[in-house]
Amino acid sequence: MARYTFFSFHYSPDIWRAQNVRNSWVALPGDEIDRGFFDASVFEAKRRVSPDILKNFLRDALDGTSVTCVLAGSETYRRRWVRYEIARSVVRGNGILTVHIQGLKNSKGLTSVKGPNPLDCLGVYSANGTIFLAEWEGTKWVKYADYASPIPKSDLWFRAPTTNTVTQLSEHCLAYDFTAQRGRENIGGWIETAAGQAGR
Known part of the structure; x- marks a missing residue:
């Protein structure tokens, strides 16, 4: 069965590193199909039209x-549209994992500094029994504005929160280091583990 995987990353500094990861994955035996590698000019064109157009574009890219x-990478956790891709992945019930790629070289042969796990910066909480997404804004958790609708408990593959204390997504999703943990050989297994966690 084909495994459709969406790769979410900060395009400008990390496209070279992301392509390295993607190429090592699709070269593995199996029927892997990647998403999320649309040209940057397409992304920028959608964003210039309106945030809603870009949201629709990203939602469609995640479809299937x-x-x-x-x-x-170093600054991925700050990126609005990476957060949106993660949020939509929660809503659609995707398995989610983080792969740290700072140890890979960019087009100039340079590695980077390890940044925070983007899944530390998004979470879920309960408000009177209704589940919502939250994001970390520097010093506090706030309701996630780019997807403010409630999430049915049945749409979550992990245990739903029962209080208004935010549970970080990283508490439910695994994280790896591509360089330190031999990602070239192991990323296929990491992705399958994430799929299995979500029952996908």
């Missing part, structure tokens, strides 16, 4: 995927 792989 079963796993979202967040490729984390």
Whole structure:
């Protein structure tokens, strides 16, 4: 069965590293199909039109995927549209994992500094029995504005929160280091594990 995976990353500094990860994955035996590698000019064109157009574009790009792989560089956790891709992945029930890629070289042969896990910066909470997404804004948790609708408990593959204390997504999703943990050989297994966690 084909495994459709969406790769979420900060395009400008990390496209070279992200392509390295993607190429090592699709070269593995199996029937892997990637999403999220649309040209940057397409992304920028959608964003210039309106945020709503870009949201629709990203939602459509996630359609049909079963796993979202967040490729984390130094500043990925800050990126609005990476957060949106993660949020939509939660809503659609995708398995989610983080792969830290700072140890890979960019086009100039340089590695980077490890950044925070983007899944530390998004979470879920309960308000009177209704589940919502939250995001970390520097010093506090706030309701996630780019997807403010309630999430049915049945749409979550992990245990739903029961209080208004935010549970970080990283508490439910695994994280790996591509360089330190031999990602070239192991990323296929990491993705399958994320799919299995979500029952996908």
